[in-house]
Amino acid sequence: MAADSASPAGLLLSQGGKGYPSLAGLMRQVTPAVVNISVESRVGEEDHPFLRDPEFRRFLDRIGVEAPEMDPSERRKSMGSGVIVDAKNGYVMTNNHLLRDATKIIVTLKDRRTFRARRIGSDSATDIAILKIPPVKVKPLKLGNSDRLEVGDFVIAIGNPFGLGQTVTMGIVSAVGRSGVAGNHLGKLIQTDASINPGNSGGPLINLAGEVVGINTALIGPTGGNVGIGFAVPSNRASTALHKLTRSR
Template sequence: MATVRPSAGGTLLPEQLMSGGYPSLAPLMRWVTPAVVNISVKSAVPIDPHPFLRDPEFRRFLDRFGLPEPTEEGLAERQSVGSGVIVNAARGYVMTNDHLLQNATEIQVTLKDQRRFRAQRIASDARSDVAILKIPPVDVRPLALGDSERLEVGDFVIAIGNPFGLGQTVTSGIVSAVGRSGVGGNRIGELIQTDASINPGNSGGPLINLAGEVVGINTALIGPSGGNVGIGFAVPSNRARAALERVPR
């Protein structure tokens, strides 16, 4: 079995990525995946009224025959899933996407060992699409934020998350581009582009390097059918720190 030893900063320095005599990422995954969580969000979204209710002729028809006017206004409950990463286990801090938590009424975090916790959003940075959740302290090794400025096109990276609500899933690839702008109307600035598969539900999960450091937070994809075609995006870790710095001391 391969041995991996932590560096002085607590990140991984894989000496041999080998398992059963073959190259493998399994030793690294055993180290990092316990810190990756699934996130379930209940949110309240406005119900769009039926188009007929906007038609003055239809309203006059109801008035003419004394019929009550139907109402469809209000809020509907929506359930969505995403991912996150524990960045401070002692304080229970989980990093994820800000957009995943819009209009949230209830947030649940599920660890790899299936422990579940109610979570509270304690900080966010909409400009970088990153938010911090708080759960009770957990006995899980947190992942460190790496230096995304050191990323180069061709570097190997690994995406971990909860695509389509299937449960924890690992995909790998390379950095396809850095400083990619214009994604989502340029709302969240420059991003890391990767061909590691990122699908709906991966949002908020970590993009890690081969040292086990978080170099990005997965946030978006481009795909004509809503699935992965090899073009995914992550918020650079150096920008994601802004949300962590907003946590009240």
């Protein structure tokens, strides 16, 4: 964390400040605002690798077989994460790509309460989407200033990897302003070695002051799992998207 960032004093020791170093106090404060998101969406041809392959389609044409029609009742389920940024209005920030073709979105809080959510806006340029649920009595997380991040700052990723439920991992900022990720369309991202796995998408990357400095959005790994290279959309860009998507509400 940069030298002039808010101090996490009092949050790093357990047992009333007399015990061993711990982030438990900080986690008790921030994790209630982190949610699990379950998405049900239509399955289209793009979800089936054989039907997406033009050579396979040409082969079907040569043997006189029509490509099978997709059953419109077929559904795909996926899991991700999000963060409550406005409890009074029920605004939850997550990733836009998580909600692709969504027909049903369920938000589950840490205390197991579940809500049917609706999407009120998406910004593909930042991969940010805003969901709305009923007002909840949860302290929302503050969006910090990502421009103050430096390589070596400690950061914590919170999310729902592999659908296991809320999980916390810690690392450092490995790089800032990282471009060329996801076809370069997401612009400059935060790179971190905090474990980010499938299901972490849309969850917050926070600093030791409990501020959201990024929204986890992508990972690089030969098997689709964590190898110490994850990426997050900087909170300043996420904040701009939030204001744009909610200003008319």
